[in-house]
Amino acid sequence: MKKILTIAGSDCSGGAGIQADIKTITTHRMYAMSVITALTAQNTIGVSGIMEVDADFVAMQMDAVFSDIYPDAVKIGMVANSDIIKIIAKKLVQYNAKNIVVDPVMVSTSGSRLLGEEAVTALREELLPIAALITPNIPETKMLCGIEPTSEEEMEQAAKKIFTQVYQNNGRDGAVLVKGGHLIDSAVDVLRDQSVTYVYHGYKIDNQNTHGTGCTLSSAIACNLANGLNVYESVKYAKKYINLALQAKMNLGAGSGPLNHMAANTWISKEILD
Numbered sequence: 001m002k003k004i005l006t007i008a009g010s011d012c013s014g015g016a017g018i019q020a021d022i023k024t025i026t027t028h029r030m031y032a033m034s035v036i037t038a039l040t041a042q043n044t045i046g047v048s049g050i051m052e053v054d055a056d057f058v059a060m061q062m063d064a065v066f067s068d069i070y071p072d073a074v075k076i077g078m079v080a081n082s083d084i085i086k087i088i089a090k091k092l093v094q095y096n097a098k099n100i101v102v103d104p105v106m107v108s109t110s111g112s113r114l115l116g117e118e119a120v121t122a123l124r125e126e127l128l129p130i131a132a133l134i135t136p137n138i139p140e141t142k143m144l145c146g147i148e149p150t151s152e153e154e155m156e157q158a159a160k161k162i163f164t165q166v167y168q169n170n171g172r173d174g175a176v177l178v179k180g181g182h183l184i185d186s187a188v189d190v191l192r193d194q195s196v197t198y199v200y201h202g203y204k205i206d207n208q209n210t211h212g213t214g215c216t217l218s219s220a221i222a223c224n225l226a227n228g229l230n231v232y233e234s235v236k237y238a239k240k241y242i243n244l245a246l247q248a249k250m251n252l253g254a255g256s257g258p259l260n261h262m263a264a265n266t267w268i269s270k271e272i273l274d
């Protein structure tokens, strides 16, 4: 049994954050563990409140997990502030954590800030360089490198620039996935590693219910890495998972509703486990 740890914020409405991660990991038939960085009061319409966890208590949760059930992969989502980022980075290095995927969550789908502005530097300098893969969406890509891509070519440029800043300039290895879910007419994603650029030509599924797509994608990638797939394949199968979950067209709540993980389950069990 593979063990996956998610370090993220709680979404009480169950569509994003810790809840999306645990659903994704469980659907991959793996064992999910969670270190919670913040509680959010949110639903399909928006975020109404955030309560951040003390950085010392985040450290205690990480010690409890790593000293007992060592994870095969770690997914990191909402990290709230720079104190939490610093302690997470320190603990991941201390425990020599493997297969780290960082979704650099900054703003919710509905437009609320989930990361303090002061924390972007800590995220960039301390957490991103120790990840095997980082998965910024279009607005996060702009925050990280100044380019707000509107086409596949600009996504490639941005991914290359972030790779240089985060990995090459720090003498580290890793990869960047610029996600195109926010593009108007396609859902193309671009992966950049040390030498190659891969383009995933996703078509846009007609479904407004995209709450938690980023959380789900990064968790699915972490599961696939834990299974021994390389980064390119891990992203490919994670996108397939998102497609199936979106195609099921579940429609809960008055706003941008959550994904249907049960619909993605069919494919996972047939193609990955058999």
Ligand SMILES: Nc1ncnc2c1ncn2[C@@H]1O[C@H](COP(=O)(O)OP(=O)(O)OP(=O)(O)O)[C@@H](O)[C@H]1O
Pocket: 016, 107, 108, 109, 136, 137, 138, 179, 180, 181, 182, 187, 188, 189, 202, 203, 204, 205, 206, 207, 210, 211, 212, 213, 214, 215, 216, 217, 239, 242, 243, 246
């Ligand atoms: N309508 C869609 N059809 C197909 N794929 C989609 C659609 N919307 C998003 N995706 C895919 O979902 C994944 C997540 O991308 P997205 O850019 O939405 O992340 P995000 O903004 O971080 O998500 P979140 O809503 O959790 O904040 C990407 O692989 C993207 O291509």
Ligand SMILES: Cc1ncc(CO)c(N)n1
Pocket: 008, 009, 010, 011, 016, 017, 018, 040, 077, 078, 105, 107, 108, 109, 114, 211, 212, 213, 214, 215
């Ligand atoms: C807790 C949490 N993490 C991430 C996101 C991004 O979708 C969200 N809305 N809520």
